[in-house]
Amino acid sequence: VKEIAYGQDGDFSWERFEERYNVDLANNLGNLVSRVAAMVDRYQNGQLTPVASASEPIQEVTKTSVAQYVAAMDRYALHEGAAALYRIVDATNEYIAATEPWTLARDEANRSRLNDVLYRAAEAVRIVGALLLPIMPQSAGEILRRMGEWRDPTSVTLANATEWVTDRDRRIIKSHALWPRLEESTAATAKERKSGPMTNDPSKPADARPTEPPSPAPAPTVASDTRLSIDEFLKVELRTAKVLGAERVPNSRKLVKLEVDVGTERRTIVAGIAEAYEPEALVGKSVVIVANLKPAKLMGVESNGMLLAASADGGKPMLLQIDGDAAPGTRVR
Structure with missing residues (x-):
């Protein structure tokens, strides 16, 4: 609508x-x-x-x-x-x-x-x-x-x-999620149910499909536009976070383990920034994270998010930071 x-x-x-x-x-x-x-x-x-x-x-x-x-x-x-x-x-x-x-x-x-x-x-x-x-x-x-x-x-x-x-x-009543996210496999199944063929012939199974002629030879490949639509970009949930604590990940030259406040909760995020920042210098900084990534394990530590940083080819990362007093969890658009 x-x-x-x-x-x-x-x-x-x-x-x-x-x-x-x-x-x-x-x-x-x-x-x-x-x-x-x-x-x-x-x-x-x-x-x-x-x-x-x-x-x-x-x-x-x-x-x-x-x-x-x-x-x-x-x-x-x-x-x-x-x-x-x-x-x-x-x-x-x-x-x-x-x-x-x-x-x-x-x-x-x-x-x-x-x-x-x-x-x-x-x-x-x-x-x-x-x-x-x-x-x-x-x-x-x-x-x-x-x-x-x-x-x-x-x-x-x-x-x-x-x-x-x-x-x-x-x-106030706490209950299940009203609209669980549609993951790719779930969405594909829903589309198949809605767009699948229908038949009124009882002699044919419901999923019977008419024989199709051979597909024509594929057309020459044309370079596609790889730019994102605004809706694709909005799938990425960028939020501000405040670093509460930081320490190096044992046996890693690049990784830092951070505890961050994202507004509604505290999270652990592992970031490859040890060559550019001392852990104690990160505490108190307001940074930008990708908040809706699936968890991933790095050197045995579960990371729930990703810090945004800029870096030239082969250069050290530079964290994106927020000026002013943006509260942890503020949406970045």
Whole structure:
């Protein structure tokens, strides 16, 4: 819906579908729902109490985005409406990165502040669920349930569910991932199920295929454009991280083992930068990492991510660093 203007022609492919599913649903909205529920479950035993502190910018961003959503839907610009609700998603991710609930949770004196931060994040996600109801009714209803919506989804309307409400007790429900990532093999199977041949002849098996003529000789190879589309680039999740500790990997001349804060968790990352940096000089630096790589073992140490660095051919690596006070876990775009 977000990709194609309502009433106009648009291109569709399963590859494009998989990209949008992973980028918008699995990595973005689905991950946000899971993060909020997991933090409330971990730090508040699933229970939030009314907010005691003054309003914060996340509330105004949500209000503005709701107004943009309504204006777009009133003129049947469904793609603009979907984009408006995703502005709330992005703002909530940024709010969490800026307020660092995991840091607040370490000090009992911050308990009230922690409750308020998590309540605001949950309320923003609840409103996203309400806005999503006309587009994805079943999934939106599940978001509402997890974020403590007290009404049945069938009675939720744009008028009664998009007001900012933080003055009542709320139970947040942690559950399974709403949209698990589509890996290549899973996606291929789904496409085969949807595009496989059909037959009405009971004498033929369902997977019977008509005999095809021999394929023509392949055309001469033409150099292809190897540049990435924006959607392909967005599959790579770049985030800021703060180095908390660093040490050389035993028996390795190049590898350094780093402990980094990525916002929602601490990770171990192994990087080949020992020839350019002393471990103690790395502590405290804000760096950029690839956050959604699968784990890999280097010299027996499991690495969960990759540091970004520049280097000339044969030269020493130079880490990409962040100026200013970007919170760990901030998305790099």
